[in-house]
Amino acid sequence: EVQLVESGGGLVQPGRSLRLSCAASGFTFDDYAMHWVRQAPGKGLEWVSGISWNSGSIGYADSVKGRFTISRDNAKNSLYLQMNSLRAEDTALYYCAKDRERWLQLLDFDYWGQGTLVTVSS
Amino acid sequence: QSVLTQPPSASGTPGQRVTISCSGSSSNIGSNYVYWYQQLPGTAPKLLIYRNNQRPSGVPDRFSGSKSGTSASLAISGLRSEDEADYYCAAWDDSLSGEGVFGTGTKVTVL
Numbered sequence: 001e002v003q004l005v006e007s008g009g010g011l012v013q014p015g016r017s018l019r020l021s022c023a024a025s026g027f028t029f030d031d032y033a034m035h036w037v038r039q040a041p042g043k044g045l046e047w048v049s050g051i052s053w054n055s056g057s058i059g060y061a062d063s064v065k066g067r068f069t070i071s072r073d074n075a076k077n078s079l080y081l082q083m084n085s086l087r088a089e090d091t092a093l094y095y096c097a098k099d100r101e102r103w104l105q106l107l108d109f110d111y112w113g114q115g116t117l118v119t120v121s122s
Numbered sequence: 123q124s125v126l127t128q129p130p131s132a133s134g135t136p137g138q139r140v141t142i143s144c145s146g147s148s149s150n151i152g153s154n155y156v157y158w159y160q161q162l163p164g165t166a167p168k169l170l171i172y173r174n175n176q177r178p179s180g181v182p183d184r185f186s187g188s189k190s191g192t193s194a195s196l197a198i199s200g201l202r203s204e205d206e207a208d209y210y211c212a213a214w215d216d217s218l219s220g221e222g223v224f225g226t227g228t229k230v231t232v233l
Contacts, residue, residue: 035222037167037224044208044210044224044225044226044227045159045161045167045210045212045224045227046224047212047221047222047223047224050222059219059220059221059222060219060221061221061222062218062221095166095167100172104214104220104222105154105214105220106154106155106157106214107157107212107213107214107222108155108157108169108172108173109157109159109167109169110169110178112166112167112168113166114166115166
């Protein structure tokens with residue numbers, strides 16, 4: 001059974017940092033691209049970042065470029081999102097999503113985690 | 123700020139057909155595949171349509187997708203109460219360094 005379990009969310013002050021993790025199981029992790037998608041309270045979905053199977057291709061939404069860094073450790077079946085210089089508008093439920101392809105240019109998410117909530121507030 | 127525009131709401135009675143539009147541009151829908159996701163209240167999104175018009179196994183054939191030029195649409199035929207949810211289109215956007223984009227979302231209500 002495929003499982004994606006996010007962790008690392010919480011309450012953080014504006015300007016501070018947070019690191020999210022996504023533990024994957026039930027599939028061959030290093031065969032697929034992985035993504036982070038967020039959803040602000042009561043709002044729609046927003047693609048945040050994606051990373052190809054071998055970390056050779058990485059992409060970011062303009063809203064987080066230069067502040068967030070995505071990475072993966074295929075040996076540990078884990079995906080990460082380092083979030084720096086956090087702003088109030090980064091407050092959202094952050095989902096980890098598995099792609100059905102190896103590369104980034106498709107948004108073919110067949111499995112999603114339950115999300116981890118990030119709240120940026122003083 | 124989403125670059126894929128959807129109507130905020132759509133509705134129908136049980137058994138009716140409902141269509142949701144998704145309008146984009148040449149850099150996203152016009153040159154890449156479109157995906158559709160269903161999000162039931164309080165749950166993570168679920169893949170409904172991939173590569174414009176393909177259904178994953180387990181998705182009823184009441185759901186169908188199409189694409190023409192820089193627009194796409196999702197049709198739900200034989201509407202059922204359990205179809206009441208938020209629906210999002212998505213596509214890769216090739217502008218600048220490239221990024222994924224979701225539509226603004228459509229809330230479907232079954233009357």
